[in-house]
């Protein structure tokens with residue numbers, strides 16, 4: 001029996017624990033929130049990530065430490081790593097937390113990204129717009145997720161409002177990509193360097209929040225899958241990574257641009273619980289404790305629908321053949337992810353039929 005310490009106590013942590021119990025793993029969480037989705041299933045240290053006494057306490061209880069929240073301070077991860085194995089490596093957190101560092105890192109590995117420029121002042125913004133052109137997206141360098149901390153600029157008249165909308169915080173300006181669709185590649189790397197890659201996922205966002213993933217993504221040529229896998233391998237190898245990593249991509253024609261990476265299990269991998277040979281949660285834990293990794297191929301066809309701000313009646317969801325419901329124990333609030341549904345089917349036609357039944361239910365209950 002091993003104990004894993006997890007920084008962050010949200011639904012990702014909860015799904016990690018649910019995947020880990022059958023492997024005889026135990027969990028200790030740390031999260032500053034008053035209540036957290038893991039509280040129903042595990043014991044938690046309620047403390048800030050900068051609280052060194054609390055960090056020491058979790059190292060004393062854990063054989064290895066991981067995170068389900070990518071904005072854990074890098075200093076905290078390094079403090080922990082000096083005492084107990086921490087996976088993914090703190091360098092991966094560092095690369096992913098700051099959008100300018102992240103895109104520069106991806107480019108340094110020869111992975112294409114949207115054009116971008118650093119913006120630290122109103123003058124920089126002007127220069128960046130001249131260099132990149134409009135439309136463009138202004139994003140804060142740090143603490144942005146689910147479309148938070150970002151504004152689209154369409155005309156020069158938008159500059160002032162955009163600059164104040166992001167709080168004049170250090171930012172990057174990105175060219176607005178007229179993508180064909182959004183894809184994500186997810187993979188796991190073991191302590192021995194072995195890599196297992198999941199099939200590409202097709203993601204649809206609304207208001208900056210992921211709404212639906214389809215997996216495997218339809219109409220993916222072997223060349224496109226190979227391109228995504230090549231980018232993924234470069235990142236994993238460069239960081240000497242251990243655990244699950246997600247890279248979100250824009251597909252433009254036959255090419256891919258990397259938008260961002262997440263050094264953790266990811267929302268666009270939730271389908272793997274029912275839809276893949278081994279779930280992302282189980283594979284992350286296998287990597288962290290040094291167990292052999294599981295295969296990542298899809299079992300049939302899956303769709304994952306996020307429940308945002310509200311959930312349909314369980315009876316209605318579960319009446320749809322192939323639908324599986326995951327509620328996170330969170331109180332509903334507009335824009336908040338409170339659960340998801342995975343629909344699994346043996347063929348694309350059955351998947352489409354199930355989606356036609358589920359989509360109206362999910363849309364009617366969503367808020368935000």
Ligand code: AMP
Nearest residue numbers: 114137145146147174175176177205208
């Ligand atoms: P992000 O927080 O960077 O993942 O952005 C959230 C969503 O905003 C993405 O999933 C896209 O739908 C959209 N988005 C972000 N950056 C761009 C961009 N450079 N061009 C077009 N759409 C974007």
